[in-house]
Amino acid sequence: MFLGRSLNLDGPLLIALLALSGLGLVVIFSASGESWDVMTRQGIRLAIAWAVLLAAAQIAPGTLRRFSPHLFAIGVAMLVAVLMFGAVAKGAQRWLDLGVIRFQPSELMKLAVPMMIAWLLTRNRLPPSFTAILLALSLTLIPSGLVVVQPDLGTGIMLAVSGLFVVFLAGIRWRHIFMMLAVVAAVAPYLWSQLNEYQRQRILTLFDPWADPMGTGYQTIQAQIAIGSAGVWGKGWLQGSQSHLEFIPERSTDFIFAVFAEEFGLIGVVMLLVLYLFIVGRCLVMAYHTRETYSRLMIGGLALTFFFYLFVNLGMVSGILPIVGVPLPLISYGGTSMLTLMAAFGLVMGLHARRRLMT
Amino acid sequence: MATLGAYGSSDGDGHAVRQRIKIASFIALGLALIIFFRLYTLQVKEYSRYQTLSLGNHIRLQALAPVRGLILDRHGTVLAQNTAVYTLQVIPEKISNMGAMLEEVSQVVALSADEIKAFKRRVSRRPGFEKQLLKSRLTDEQAAKFAVNEYRFPGVTLEAMLHRDYPRGELTAHFLGYVGRISERDQTRLDPAAYQGVTHTGKLGIERQYEQELLGKPGFEEVEIDAHGRTLRTINRERAIPGDNLSLTIDIELQQVAREALGSRRGAVVAMDPSTGEVLVMASSPSFDPNLFVDGIDQKTYSALRDLKDKPLLNRALYGRYAPGSTIKPLFGEAAVKVGINPNERIFCPGWYMLPDSTRQYRCWKKTGHGAVDLHAAIEQSCDVYFYEMGKRLGITQMAEVLTQFGLGRQSGVDLPDEPSGLVPTAEWKRSSRKEPWYPGEDLITAIGQGYLMTTPLQLARVAALLANRGQSIQPRLLLQKEDALSGQARDQASMTEITDTALGVDPEGMERVIKAMTAVMSSPRGTARLSGQRSAYSIAGKTGTAQVVAIAQGEEYDESALREEFRDHALFIAFAPVDDPKIAIAVVVENGGSGAGVAAPIARQVMDRYFIKALKRA
Numbered sequence: 001m002f003l004g005r006s007l008n009l010d011g012p013l014l015i016a017l018l019a020l021s022g023l024g025l026v027v028i029f030s031a032s033g034e035s036w037d038v039m040t041r042q043g044i045r046l047a048i049a050w051a052v053l054l055a056a057a058q059i060a061p062g063t064l065r066r067f068s069p070h071l072f073a074i075g076v077a078m079l080v081a082v083l084m085f086g087a088v089a090k091g092a093q094r095w096l097d098l099g100v101i102r103f104q105p106s107e108l109m110k111l112a113v114p115m116m117i118a119w120l121l122t123r124n125r126l127p128p129s130f131t132a133i134l135l136a137l138s139l140t141l142i143p144s145g146l147v148v149v150q151p152d153l154g155t156g157i158m159l160a161v162s163g164l165f166v167v168f169l170a171g172i173r174w175r176h177i178f179m180m181l182a183v184v185a186a187v188a189p190y191l192w193s194q195l196n197e198y199q200r201q202r203i204l205t206l207f208d209p210w211a212d213p214m215g216t217g218y219q220t221i222q223a224q225i226a227i228g229s230a231g232v233w234g235k236g237w238l239q240g241s242q243s244h245l246e247f248i249p250e251r252s253t254d255f256i257f258a259v260f261a262e263e264f265g266l267i268g269v270v271m272l273l274v275l276y277l278f279i280v281g282r283c284l285v286m287a288y289h290t291r292e293t294y295s296r297l298m299i300g301g302l303a304l305t306f307f308f309y310l311f312v313n314l315g316m317v318s319g320i321l322p323i324v325g326v327p328l329p330l331i332s333y334g335g336t337s338m339l340t341l342m343a344a345f346g347l348v349m350g351l352h353a354r355r356r357l358m359t
Numbered sequence: 360m361a362t363l364g365a366y367g368s369s370d371g372d373g374h375a376v377r378q379r380i381k382i383a384s385f386i387a388l389g390l391a392l393i394i395f396f397r398l399y400t401l402q403v404k405e406y407s408r409y410q411t412l413s414l415g416n417h418i419r420l421q422a423l424a425p426v427r428g429l430i431l432d433r434h435g436t437v438l439a440q441n442t443a444v445y446t447l448q449v450i451p452e453k454i455s456n457m458g459a460m461l462e463e464v465s466q467v468v469a470l471s472a473d474e475i476k477a478f479k480r481r482v483s484r485r486p487g488f489e490k491q492l493l494k495s496r497l498t499d500e501q502a503a504k505f506a507v508n509e510y511r512f513p514g515v516t517l518e519a520m521l522h523r524d525y526p527r528g529e530l531t532a533h534f535l536g537y538v539g540r541i542s543e544r545d546q547t548r549l550d551p552a553a554y555q556g557v558t559h560t561g562k563l564g565i566e567r568q569y570e571q572e573l574l575g576k577p578g579f580e581e582v583e584i585d586a587h588g589r590t591l592r593t594i595n596r597e598r599a600i601p602g603d604n605l606s607l608t609i610d611i612e613l614q615q616v617a618r619e620a621l622g623s624r625r626g627a628v629v630a631m632d633p634s635t636g637e638v639l640v641m642a643s644s645p646s647f648d649p650n651l652f653v654d655g656i657d658q659k660t661y662s663a664l665r666d667l668k669d670k671p672l673l674n675r676a677l678y679g680r681y682a683p684g685s686t687i688k689p690l691f692g693e694a695a696v697k698v699g700i701n702p703n704e705r706i707f708c709p710g711w712y713m714l715p716d717s718t719r720q721y722r723c724w725k726k727t728g729h730g731a732v733d734l735h736a737a738i739e740q741s742c743d744v745y746f747y748e749m750g751k752r753l754g755i756t757q758m759a760e761v762l763t764q765f766g767l768g769r770q771s772g773v774d775l776p777d778e779p780s781g782l783v784p785t786a787e788w789k790r791s792s793r794k795e796p797w798y799p800g801e802d803l804i805t806a807i808g809q810g811y812l813m814t815t816p817l818q819l820a821r822v823a824a825l826l827a828n829r830g831q832s833i834q835p836r837l838l839l840q841k842e843d844a845l846s847g848q849a850r851d852q853a854s855m856t857e858i859t860d861t862a863l864g865v866d867p868e869g870m871e872r873v874i875k876a877m878t879a880v881m882s883s884p885r886g887t888a889r890l891s892g893q894r895s896a897y898s899i900a901g902k903t904g905t906a907q908v909v910a911i912a913q914g915e916e917y918d919e920s921a922l923r924e925e926f927r928d929h930a931l932f933i934a935f936a937p938v939d940d941p942k943i944a945i946a947v948v949v950e951n952g953g954s955g956a957g958v959a960a961p962i963a964r965q966v967m968d969r970y971f972i973k974a975l976k977r978a
Contacts, residue, residue, distance in 0.1 A: 033453075036455075037451075126375055151547070165383075169376055169379045169380065169383065170379075171376060197550070198550070225409050227398065227409070228402055228405050229409040229414075231406045232403060266398065266403060269402070270395070273395060277388075280387060284384050287380055291373070293376060296377075296380075300380050300383065311387075311391070311394065314398075315394065315397075318397045318398055318401060320394075
């Protein structure tokens, strides 16, 4: 991997990501109803995402760290701008039209939030003081709150979690964690009252999808039928009746895992899980071996966030978590989240590759 | 520490973070195991159950869109209906070569460049499995031609759909609004379950205001499909419940008269029944064809409409903001009597007015002056000098009070979306929004309905109605009744609009004096609107108004012919009739029309004449 090393890349991670991208195209082809058009578009996005990964890996850790607050400030400003004059797509204001390109600042924040928190907490010795933790929490809640009101509850939660993971890794004391949990438990009833009717319905449906099989429970039930009817061996590629007869809603985006599971069965599902866990595990090992705290927090935080994405998506598709529009990382159709994830892996590789140059 | 400062502290913290990474790894592994067990349960333990479900899953649910309620005028004339039209629908992912398909289809059914552009835009924005509209409103001939050729175009289907249609077109465009395709912005506020199968939603006006009533409830159809997804038979059907039919208070015939009387001028006419607040006429000119918007208007036509200087899209009756001019003088007359000013006191009008300690001249519209005038003559002849004096005596606080009492500066509560409140200025308002003190001169110009005061034609019509009611308040409304479309039964009225019937704290004597003067406006030899009042079979009380659009400098003359049209005065008029038992109250605004008496009053007279002729015929 001489070339890889000179480009600040990481061989094992690179191979796993390549495998996942390839698998993603295969699943997209089936989920889109065998549309070459959709697959080509996804292929182009993948190519761009890989270019972004290569570029992100070249950013020097010191530079990244230095500009963390700047990027964060720009991101927050753009989120405010989106709320004021953003474009509306699929019912929420998420896009900022910059004339030439349309840009989704919440995606930028997925990187900027962990960067900011890691920067903040590494300014002093770890473990962080109580004040530092409060500051970190507030800084996390600003962008995630701005995203929630767009409204995009899923991404808002993801942003909050990406900041919390960094705080966790930085060594927040357990009693502080329990205090936070207590606060969350205390405000939960209020938050519940603030949810939209359809969001509440999604959570209630979780407990009993069959209560309203033709209404709110429909998505969950159809996805479970798809997964369950696959058995151990699956129905075979392009053979999933649930997906090809269009019983699965959003089958090429948020619910693509149901398509995969239906066609490839438990065998395929386990292999996919292993592949994902390998990626997460490899990143955590990289975080472990990195010397410098900022890099360690960043790599670890991004890896855990990636895992959290996976967990939430699989949980919602298999019916143990409420449906919050979170795509299956690197496989669901759509470009923006893929770009961000690949940029994150680029940063991870870059930070890890230059771990020795820093001290 | 310098290096630590640059990159964060290193090994001292390392151990703790590494510890946390280990803990996180274990937690992640645990969560992954949960997912694994969940999938294992589904795919192994409950496999046979789900397999059975999957095999039996040949039943698909299809939404049946409800039929939107009709909208009728008060006498049953249809204003909004649903007509069947043929449309071409395309499922993009079933088309291998989009360009070739469009090319071939257009040989059978002509497609315009705009239609193709709009179609391509929709396709690019939505997932490929979602059906998109290619062409709407095919003629019978086109539909027949395509039906014969349909086998050549897999993925393209001919579908009959109900299409919203506004038979009276531009006559009803403003108050009725229109429906349009559900946009992404709409999706945020609409409940997806209530809109299953529904493609359109009310965007403006009544269509928006009563969306819930008009919408109905979608039904569904369980159909059995084969392994290729083709429909075999319908198993179960739950009918959609059509939306309610709405009868409006509008009288479309009167609306037409008002519209024709306005002609090509810019302006608005609002008429209502003063005893109930039922709006009989809400006309705004110029107008537009709402049918253009139902299927999504193309950008070019829309920009052209939007950018027209005459602003046809604007509902002037509801959203137009005008200085009321002299039309509000009766309100100040009433207020003056109430605070104890003797209505018989005569004030001398030499044609101008000056405040003490100032050299600025405030002109009366009549250069030669009205001589000595009392309240009656001042309203009858619309003497500005008299009201300058009243303005000085009342002051802005008392003037604002009476204006607010008569519903200006606040919403009337009419059942149309986004009603503006207009503006009644006060000293506090000016201090907080303009950072300037209130000047005594502004009392004067407010007293003749100029300055910061802003009113809408609907508000002015309500002022006329409140005068007609001798201070009894009413809430204007457009909905007469809701009716169950299936049974034809009228729905409970009580819940619809609550009619407020509070009496304003008016002075009965002042009110009668003012109304007498307003009657003189129409009938005395010196009344400003005598030409519009003559030979009337019923008694009318009215008040003209002429609102300045540009300030005329000190010592300069207002010369209509020298001013560009858009700077000419707005013509206004309010009236009600008959004086003793009012049946109709009306307000007319004609932008840059010149004088209220010359332009606005004749329009009101035409509408009122038609109203009474119709009433006679019915009787």
